[in-house]
Amino acid sequence: MNTSLLLFVESNTTGTGRQFAQRARALGAEPVLLSADPGRYPYAAEDELRTVVVDTADGDALWAAVQRLAAGQRIAGVLSSSEYYVATAADLAARLGLPGPSADAVRACRDKSVQRRTLAEAGVPVPWFSVAGEVAEAVAAAQWRGGPVVVKPVQGSGSLGVRLCRDTGEVAVHARGLLAATVNERGLSTPSRVLVEQYLTGPEFSVEVFGEHAVVTVAKHVGAPPAFVETGHDVPAVPAAADAAALVDSAVHAVKALGLGWGAAHVELRLDAGVARVIEVNPRLAGGMIPELVRRARGVDLVGAQVRAGLGLPVDLTDAAGAAGAASIRFLTAGADAVLGDTDAAEAAARAVPGVVDAALYRTPGTRVGPAEDFRGRLGHVITAGATPRESARAADTALSFGLATALEHAPAREAMPV
Structure with missing residues (x-):
C-alpha cells in the first residue's frame, strides 16, 4: 500500500472529528486514529477508520506507535480535532519534520493564565483578571474587584467549569470545586489554578482566524448566567463597521502575540464600550458546528483547509460562488x-x-x-x-x-x- 497516512491524535466527540477523516480520504490520504479508546468515537467504526490503540497521554508509547506506522508507510501529517491533543499532535509533527503549529505556543495558549498575561503584555485588550491557586486568593481577587466575577479553570473547553459568581461566597464554593479537581473529563491532569475575571456584558463574537488571516466574524448567542453555554451562532456577524474592524484587529493581534499563526484559531471576544476584548484564543477550529456554518454561508471549507495545511498542501480561503x-x-x-x-x-x-x-x-x-x-x-x-x-x-x-x-x-x- 503506497497511500500516505494522515494521523489523528484522538478526536472531538461531536462536530468535526468525522469530517477531518473524510477530508483526508478525499485528498488521497489514509486517516489513522491514534486513541486510548477508539470506542469513544462511534464514527470510527461506522466509517471503518483505521485505528491504533495507544495511551495518548504517554509520550513514549505514542512515539513508538508512530514509528511503527512510519516503518510501513509514509506519514504525511499529524493533526488533532480535539483541543486537548493539539499540542501533542504538534509535537509529533515537529519530530517527523512535518507541518504544524508551535507545540510550545499551543501549550502556552491552552493555559488561560499564561495566555492572558501574554496578551495583556502585548497590548491586546482583555478583561481584568487574576490567577489564584487557593480559595482565599480567589476570594481576595473578587473582593478587590468588587461586583460579580467569572471564575473558570485555566484549562478547559466547551464552557466547562465557567461560572458567574455574584458574591464571595459563590466564588469560594466554585473555586474550591475547581481547585479540588486533579483531572479533566478526558482523564488528563489539570493545573491547580483558576482564573478570576471581570464580568463583561457586551455582545459576544468569535473571529475565525486561519494563519494570520481573519476569515469571518461570528455572532454568538450565550445562555443566561451563571453558566455561559453557547446556544447559537450566526455567520456572518454584522456589527457596526468600527466594531467589526476592532474585533478583527484584536483577534489577529492576539494570534500573533501568542506565536500561533499556523492553521486555525478560534478567538472569542466581547465588545465592551466599543473595545473588542479577547476572552480567549483556542488554537484549533471552532466548535459548535461553526465550520459547517462557514461552509454553507461562504463556501469556505475550514475543515478541509486544516487538513490541507496538515498535509503541506496550499490552502484557498476564497468565498465560493453559489454559497x-x-x-x-x-x-x-x-x-x-x-x-x-x-x-x-x-x-x-x-x-x-x-x-x-x-x-x-x-x-x-x-x-x-x-x-x-x-x-x-x-x-x-x-x-x-x-x-x-x-x-x-x-x-x-x-x-x-x-x-x-x-x-x-x-x-x-x-x-x-x-x-
Whole structure:
C-alpha cells in the first residue's frame, strides 16, 4: 500500500472529528486514529477508520506507535480535532519534520493564565483578571474587584467549569470545586489554578482566524448566567463597521502575540464600550458546528483547509460562488427540568420551516433533562441557510421554538425514595 497516512491524535466527540477523516480520504490520504479508546468515537467504526490503540497521554508509547506506522508507510501529517491533543499532535509533527503549529505556543495558549498575561503584555485588550491557586486568593481577587466575577479553570473547553459568581461566597464554593479537581473529563491532569475575571456584558463574537488571516466574524448567542453555554451562532456577524474592524484587529493581534499563526484559531471576544476584548484564543477550529456554518454561508471549507495545511498542501480561503450568503445554528437547551417527548415529530416540525437544512435531537424520548451547565447539556440543533444573516437567524429561531422545543415536556415530580 503506497497511500500516505494522515494521523489523528484522538478526536472531538461531536462536530468535526468525522469530517477531518473524510477530508483526508478525499485528498488521497489514509486517516489513522491514534486513541486510548477508539470506542469513544462511534464514527470510527461506522466509517471503518483505521485505528491504533495507544495511551495518548504517554509520550513514549505514542512515539513508538508512530514509528511503527512510519516503518510501513509514509506519514504525511499529524493533526488533532480535539483541543486537548493539539499540542501533542504538534509535537509529533515537529519530530517527523512535518507541518504544524508551535507545540510550545499551543501549550502556552491552552493555559488561560499564561495566555492572558501574554496578551495583556502585548497590548491586546482583555478583561481584568487574576490567577489564584487557593480559595482565599480567589476570594481576595473578587473582593478587590468588587461586583460579580467569572471564575473558570485555566484549562478547559466547551464552557466547562465557567461560572458567574455574584458574591464571595459563590466564588469560594466554585473555586474550591475547581481547585479540588486533579483531572479533566478526558482523564488528563489539570493545573491547580483558576482564573478570576471581570464580568463583561457586551455582545459576544468569535473571529475565525486561519494563519494570520481573519476569515469571518461570528455572532454568538450565550445562555443566561451563571453558566455561559453557547446556544447559537450566526455567520456572518454584522456589527457596526468600527466594531467589526476592532474585533478583527484584536483577534489577529492576539494570534500573533501568542506565536500561533499556523492553521486555525478560534478567538472569542466581547465588545465592551466599543473595545473588542479577547476572552480567549483556542488554537484549533471552532466548535459548535461553526465550520459547517462557514461552509454553507461562504463556501469556505475550514475543515478541509486544516487538513490541507496538515498535509503541506496550499490552502484557498476564497468565498465560493453559489454559497447561501448566511447561515445560523440554534441549540436546544432546557430552561427547567423536563422530559423529552415525541422527538420525531419535533424534528419534522423543525425541518418544515423554510430555510432549515438540518435538524436533530441527540437523546431519545423519555429522557429526563435539566438546564445546561456546559456544552454537554445541549439537546439538539437546527441549522439554517439564507440570503442574509437576518433571514437565516429568523428561520433558526422559528425552527427552534416551534420545532425542536416542542419535544420538551413538563417533568413529573421525582418519586421519593422509600424509607
